[in-house]
Amino acid sequence: MRIWKRLSLIPMLMLPLFAQAVNLSGKGYVEARQQERLADASGRSLGQRYEALLEGQMAHKNLRFDGVFLGRYRSQYDVANTDIRDELGREAQLREYYLTWSADAFEIRLGRQQQAWGRADYFRVVDVLNPLDLREFLLPYIDNYSLGRTPRDMLIVDYFADQWEHQWVVAPERKATQLAPAGSDFAMAAMPLARPPEYKRGDGVDVGWRGKTFWQGRDIELYAFRGYHSDAMLAQHQGNWVMEQPRRDFVGASLAQPAGDWVLRSDVAHYWQEGRQLSSGIQKSQRSTALVGFDRNKNDWNLNLQVSATRWHEDTDGDDTVLEGSVSVDKNWYQQRLNTGLIWMVNHQDHASHLWRATIRYNLYPQWDVALTAVVFDGRQTTLFGQYDQQDRLMLTLRRSLSW
Amino acid sequence: MKIVLFIVMVAFGYAPTVQAWTAEQLLEQVRDRDEGDDRRSRMVLEQTLSDGFVRTRELLMLEKKYGAERKAVLYFTAPADTAGTGILMFSYEEASGKDDDQWLYLPALRQSRRIATNSKEGPFLGTDFSFADIERLRVSDYVYELQGTEEIDGRLLHKIAARTESGLENPRTGYGQRTVWVDADRQLILRDEFYREGRHIKTFEVTGLQEIEGYWTVTEAVMTNHVQGGFTRLIRKDAQYNQGLADRFFNERTLRSGIQ
Numbered sequence: 258m259r260i261w262k263r264l265s266l267i268p269m270l271m272l273p274l275f276a277q278a279v280n281l282s283g284k285g286y287v288e289a290r291q292q293e294r295l296a297d298a299s300g301r302s303l304g305q306r307y308e309a310l311l312e313g314q315m316a317h318k319n320l321r322f323d324g325v326f327l328g329r330y331r332s333q334y335d336v337a338n339t340d341i342r343d344e345l346g347r348e349a350q351l352r353e354y355y356l357t358w359s360a361d362a363f364e365i366r367l368g369r370q371q372q373a374w375g376r377a378d379y380f381r382v383v384d385v386l387n388p389l390d391l392r393e394f395l396l397p398y399i400d401n402y403s404l405g406r407t408p409r410d411m412l413i414v415d416y417f418a419d420q421w422e423h424q425w426v427v428a429p430e431r432k433a434t435q436l437a438p439a440g441s442d443f444a445m446a447a448m449p450l451a452r453p454p455e456y457k458r459g460d461g462v463d464v465g466w467r468g469k470t471f472w473q474g475r476d477i478e479l480y481a482f483r484g485y486h487s488d489a490m491l492a493q494h495q496g497n498w499v500m501e502q503p504r505r506d507f508v509g510a511s512l513a514q515p516a517g518d519w520v521l522r523s524d525v526a527h528y529w530q531e532g533r534q535l536s537s538g539i540q541k542s543q544r545s546t547a548l549v550g551f552d553r554n555k556n557d558w559n560l561n562l563q564v565s566a567t568r569w570h571e572d573t574d575g576d577d578t579v580l581e582g583s584v585s586v587d588k589n590w591y592q593q594r595l596n597t598g599l600i601w602m603v604n605h606q607d608h609a610s611h612l613w614r615a616t617i618r619y620n621l622y623p624q625w626d627v628a629l630t631a632v633v634f635d636g637r638q639t640t641l642f643g644q645y646d647q648q649d650r651l652m653l654t655l656r657r658s659l660s661w
Numbered sequence: 662m663k664i665v666l667f668i669v670m671v672a673f674g675y676a677p678t679v680q681a682w683t684a685e686q687l688l689e690q691v692r693d694r695d696e697g698d699d700r701r702s703r704m705v706l707e708q709t710l711s712d713g714f715v716r717t718r719e720l721l722m723l724e725k726k727y728g729a730e731r732k733a734v735l736y737f738t739a740p741a742d743t744a745g746t747g748i749l750m751f752s753y754e755e756a757s758g759k760d761d762d763q764w765l766y767l768p769a770l771r772q773s774r775r776i777a778t779n780s781k782e783g784p785f786l787g788t789d790f791s792f793a794d795i796e797r798l799r800v801s802d803y804v805y806e807l808q809g810t811e812e813i814d815g816r817l818l819h820k821i822a823a824r825t826e827s828g829l830e831n832p833r834t835g836y837g838q839r840t841v842w843v844d845a846d847r848q849l850i851l852r853d854e855f856y857r858e859g860r861h862i863k864t865f866e867v868t869g870l871q872e873i874e875g876y877w878t879v880t881e882a883v884m885t886n887h888v889q890g891g892f893t894r895l896i897r898k899d900a901q902y903n904q905g906l907a908d909r910f911f912n913e914r915t916l917r918s919g920i921q
Contacts, residue, residue, distance in 0.1 A: 280921050284741040316921045357918065361909050364918070373771045401769045417909065474762060476775060513775040515760070520775045554776060556783045591787030592710060592889045623716065624740055660741035 278317060281661075285311035288656035292333075295633065298647035300442060304332035310404075319360060323370075325353040327404070334441065345392055345441055353408045364415040371406045372413055372426060374467060374480060375524045376511045377548045379583055379602060380565050382524035383480050383509040386411070386426060386465060388434040388487035394443040394645060396632065399600065399614060407432055424467040431461035433489040433502055446644045449498075455489065456499035478511040480526070490534040503532025503539050520552040535573060542571035557589040580605040594620035602642070610636025610643035624658045684805035684821045687843045692755070692798040694848035697876055697902035699725040704735075704897055708788045711890030718743055718786065721920045723910050729754035731797065732911040736920045743786075747916035749773070752797045761796065766916030773913050782835025789863065789884040789893040793834035798850075802831050803839065811842065818842040818851060830857060847877040862888050874902045 292303035307330045315322045327350055334345040355368025375383040379399065387406035389398060398405025410430040416423045437443035439450045463484025470477050482505070489500040509526030525547045532539045548565035562584055569577040587598040596618040603611050611634070618628040630652045636643025682690075706718040719739040725732050735748040745768035753759040766773040781792035803823035811820050823839040830837045838856035843849070853865040869881030878900050885892040910920065 282738070284744045286741065314919075321918065359909075359918065361907055364914060371771060376772075403769055403771050406771075415914065417912065417914070422914075471762075474759075515762075515775060515777045515779070518777055518780050520777050522775065552774070552777070554783070555780055557787065589787055591784060592891070594710070594714060620714075620716075624742065626742070658741035660739055660744055 280316040281314070282316075283311065283313040284658070284660040285309065286656050286658045288654055290652050290654040292653075293651045295631065295649035295651055296647050298442075300440075301333050301336075303442075303650060306331045306333075319358055321357040321359070323353060323355055323357065324351060325408075326350070327352050344438055355411075362417050364417075366411070366413040369408045369410050370413070371403060371408045372411065372424075373402070373406075374465075374478075374511075375509075376476075376478075376513050376522040377524045377550060377565070378561060378563060378585070380524075380548055380563065380581055382546050382548050382565065383482075383507070383511065383526050385482060385487060385505070385507075386428065386463070388432050390435045392435050392437045392441070392443065394437070394648075395612070407435060420470055422469040424465075424469070426463070426465040426467075428463040428465075428484070429461070431457065431463075431485055431502060432487070433500075434487050442648050443645060446638060449491075453491065453498040453500050456492070456494050456501045458501060459485070459504070461485065474514065476511070476513040480507070480509040480511075482507050482509075486532050488532075488534075490532055490539045492539045501539065503541065504530050505532070506530040518553055518555060520554075522550045522552065524548045533569060533571075533573075540571055540573065542569050544569045557591065559585070559587040559589075561585040576607045578606075596620075604636075604641040606640070608637050608640050608643070610634070610640030612642045626654075626656045626658075628652075628654045628656070630654065682819070682845060684807040684819070684823075685800060687807075687819055687821065687845055688798060688800045688805070688841070690845070690848045691843060691850055692800055695876070696724070696726070697874075699723070699904055699906040700900060700902050701904050701906065702897050702900040704895065706786070706788055706790075706893060706895055708893040709891050716787075718788075723906055723920065725906050725908075725911055729757075734910060734915050734920065736915070744768075745919065747773075747919070749911070749913060749916055755797075755799050755801060764913055764916065766913070771917070773916050779833060780835075781833055789886040789889075789891065790895065791835065793836075794865065794884065802834060813842060813852060816844055816851070818844055849877060849879065860888075862886070868894075869896075873900050876902055 287309045288307070290306040292306060294303060309328045311326045313324045328348070330347045331345055335347070353370050355366050355370040357364065357366045371387045373384055374386060375381070377384070379395070387409060389405055390407050395405065409428055409432045411426055411428045414425045436445060463482070465480065465482040465484070468479045484505055485502040486505045487502070489502050492499055492501040494501070505528065507526050507528040509524065511522070511524045513520060513522045526545070528544045531542060531544050533542050544567055546565065546567040548563060550561060550563040553560045563582060565581040567579040581604050583600065583602045585598070585600045587596070589596050598616045600614040601611065603609055613633040614630065616628055616630045618626055621627055632652070633649045634642045634645040636646065638644055638646065702722050704720050704722050706720070708716045710716070717740065718737060720735050720737045723734045731752045733750045737743045737746045747766040749764040751762040753761065761778040763776040763778050764773045765776050781796060783791060785792050785795055802825070804826050806822045808820040808822050810817050812818070819842070821841045821843060823841055825831050825837055828837065836855050836857060837859070840854040841850055842852035844851050849867065849870070851867045854861060855863040855865070864885045864887065865882060867879050867882050869879065871878050871880045878897065880897050882895045883892055884895070909915070
C-alpha cells in the first residue's frame, strides 16, 4: 500500500515537466441549496447545503493529469453530539487524481479515479468498480453519477485493436460503500447504532476485464470481474459481529443498438460468487441479473424506460427475485431557458417501494441556474425506498458554473 | 485544342454558363466536394433568444474522411456547464442507405450514450440548427426544380426548389420544402430556406466565407428562427486542413479524454 501511495505522487513529480508547455484547463461549480421537509419527521431541520466542485486538467503531449476537488457543508449536521454524527457536517476532499498516458493503440491511467461499466442508468448491473457514497442515499447519484461513485486507486490499461478494445483494471485498494451514519436522515433501518469493526479477508485486489466492439451498428461489451463486493456486510467471525466485504466474481455483457426512434440498451450479468446480507449474516449465493432499457430522444424530449430482474439462486425465507424499474422523462425548453424532469424508480422484493423525483430548472443568466426539486419516497418501512418514507423533501438550488 | 472546343461550343450555343448542371448534379457536387482528408477547427455557437438572452458554446471539431465515409468528433470546451460534453459521429455514403451512428458523452455520467439518428429534426444542443442541418447533405431526401439564377452579394447563385416526393414532411429532417441557393464554383450552399407545412420556419445564410489552404471554408453562418424568434450564429475559427489526424481521435475514448 505504501508503494501505491508513492505512485500517487507521480503527478507532483511531473510538475516541472508540465511547466514547460502545459495545457491547463478547468471547470466546476458552486451551489447553495435550501432544503425543507415535506413530511413530519424526527430530526433536525434540513437547512442549507453548500457544495463546490472544481475539476482541473494539465496536459503535455501524450501525458495528462486530472484532479477533482469536492467541498461540502450541510448545516443539518453541524453539531457534535451523541445523537447525530457530525461527519456529514463538512468535508473537503481531493476526490480524483490520476495520470493518463495515451498512444495510438494504448491508454494507461494510474491513480485515484472512477471507471463506469455498463449501459444502465441508476441500476448497477455491471458497474461495480467504484463503490457508492450512500450517505445521502441515491440523491447525489441521481443528480450526477460521477459524484455518487466513490473514486479509488486503480491502474487501468486500454488496448485498442482493430476490431476490439480491451480494458484491464487492477484496483489494489479495497474500498467499501459509504453508508449514512446512525442518526442521519438516510441511515439504514437495519444497521446497528455502533458499527462493528471492519474485517478483511483475502488480499483485497479487484481485477477486471472489458472487451468492446462495434459490430453492424451495435455496441457490444463483455466483462469479467474477480474481486470483492463493494458493500461491507455484517458477518459472524469467531463469535463476534464484523463488517466484511464478501467475494464477488461475475461475467457480463452489454448491448446498445438504435431501432427506429429508439435506442435499446441492455446489461446482463451472472455472478457465480456473490454475498447477500441476511439477518443471520452473509449468505454466499450465485445470482443473475438482466436489465433492458429503451431511450427515445426527439425534439428535446428524452424518455428512458428500464426494467431489471435479479434472481438469487440460493433460497431464503424471503423472495429471491428482485424486480426493479425506472421511467425518466426530461424536456429541454431551450427557448424558455427551462428544463423539466421527472424520475420514477420502483423496487419490488416482497413488497414494492417507490422513489419520485421532479425537477424544474431555469437558466437565470449565463452560467447561473436555479432549480426546484421535490423527492418523495413511498413504501413499507422494510423496503428499499419505503424505509425513507419520512424523508420526502423540497430543495431549492442556486448554481454558478465556472471555467478557466 | 481547347480553343477549337470553345469555338465549337459557342457555335452550337453551348457556352459554359451557370445553367449547365441539373439541380441534383449541383447538390451532389456540394455533398461530395473536396474538404481535404481531415480538418480541425474551433467553433463558436452563439445563440440569441427572442428575449435577447445570449447563450454561447465553444467546441473543437475534428473531421476525417474514410473513403466515402466520414467521422467527426465535437468536443465542447465552454461554457462550464457544457464543457466536457462530446459527440462522435460516423456518416456513411448516401447510396448505402445507412443511418448515421452517433454517441454522446456526458461528463456527469462518465459514460457515452448511443443516440438514435433516424430522426434529426430536433434542435442541435438547443440552438436554431437541427441535427439535420449540420449533417452531411442527402440529395435523395427531396425532388428538385432548378429555378434559374440570382445574384446575392455579387455572386451568381443557382436557385433550387426542393420538396419531398410525397409533399409531406421528410420524417428524418422535419422539412417539407426547401429553397436552396448554390454557389456552383465553390460547391457551397450559401442560402437555404426551410418550410414545414408550407410555413417558412427558418433561414440559413452564409455570412463569412474564406479560402483556407485552397479550400473554400464557411467561417460564419446564421440560422434565423422565424417561429420562435431569435437566431444562432455559427462561427468557425482556426480551420486547419490535412493535419494527418490519427484514427484514435475518432473513437469513444476521445469523448472521455477530450481534445487538447
